[in-house]
Amino acid sequence: MSRMLRLAVIGAGMMAGRRSRAFVATGRAQIAGIAARRLPSAQAMGAALDCTHCYDDYRRLLDCEPDAVLIEVPHQGQDELVLWAIAQGLPTLIGGPLSASVQGGEAILHAARQAGVPVECGFEARYKAVWETARELLHAGRIGRPIAVQSMALWDGNPDSWYYNQEASGGMPLTHMSYTFINPLRWMLGEPLRVSAFANRIKHTAAHHVREETCVAHLQFPNEVMCSMLAGYVKPGSCDAWRLTIVGTEGVMELQPTEMDNGCLRVAHGNEIDMYEFAEAPDAFVSQAHAFIDLAWGGPPGRNAPEDSLRDLQVAQAISDSAREGRSIELLA
Secondary structure: OOEEEEEEEEEHHHHHHHHHHHHHOOOOEEEEEOOOOHHHHHHHHHOOOOOOOEEEOOHHHHOOOOEEEOOOOOHHHHHHHHHHHHHHHEEEEEEHHHHHHHHHHHHHHHHHHOOOOOEOOOOOHHHOHHHHHHHHHOOOOOOOOEEEEEEEEEOOOOOHHHHOEEEHHHHHHHHHHHHHHHHHHHHOOOOOOEEEEEEEEEOOOOEEEEOOOOOEEEEHHHHHHHEEEEEEEOOOOOOOOOEEEEEOOEEEEEOOOOOHHHHHHEEOOEEEEEEEEEEOOHHHHHHHHHHHHHHHHOOOOOOOOOHHHHHHHHHHHHHHHHHHHHOOEEEEE
């Protein structure tokens, strides 16, 4: 029987619970300890995960002798925790982007390289069957040569949450647009070459709220692929606001990736229409947990290594800079 990974968890919010349950579902990991700013939150999550070692000081997690750590916290305090985990030699899964800033991401990448500690970022889209299938079909030429991409990802954000706080989140392009859908599109199409963006802040306009509440970003990918992305924290009613279309020379690919479920895919090629449903596909969070366990035991890098994830931060920063400065920005290769 293979050794169980002892995972320490920092954070006790909804996503910390979602990812922790995914690790348990692999049958290859157990939750060794949980730390959160508020002890009752850690204890509540611990009760649900059969973990009795709960703390309000993340440094106490070393008492549990963990093999690795999951960090799922608001971005403002994330860098300190990640650098601490790397300094302890603990393989680290960061629940969101690498950092809240490009400078922070560079520091984490440098620390991980110096210490030889494996790090993975939490963009589970790359482990999701709908994205995997779309990527395979695209690379196989199912819709010919890609021409253009159009996406929409609107979310009804809570203005009182840390997601809506510019300082705590790092901004909407970093917190939301990197996930929907910069990260998986980079995986499919390569690195963006140029960015031009426009943004506004209309619904919630307090000084601490995200500056780019709603944003349209235009990205140029290699091979002259044009991309237009609409994303933001204003989602009126129950409108269909989470989708992506790729137009090719010989067909069209339409993704409904959904936020937490498995999603679906429609491919039109000539007079043929193929529908792909993924209700029975593996849970992407569980698939990523398996990949991280392999990484922690010395296996290959995951699909969101820090070298790659740093690019998400750079693109998000370019989007914000373009929207604020009114200019097109070229990205370094």
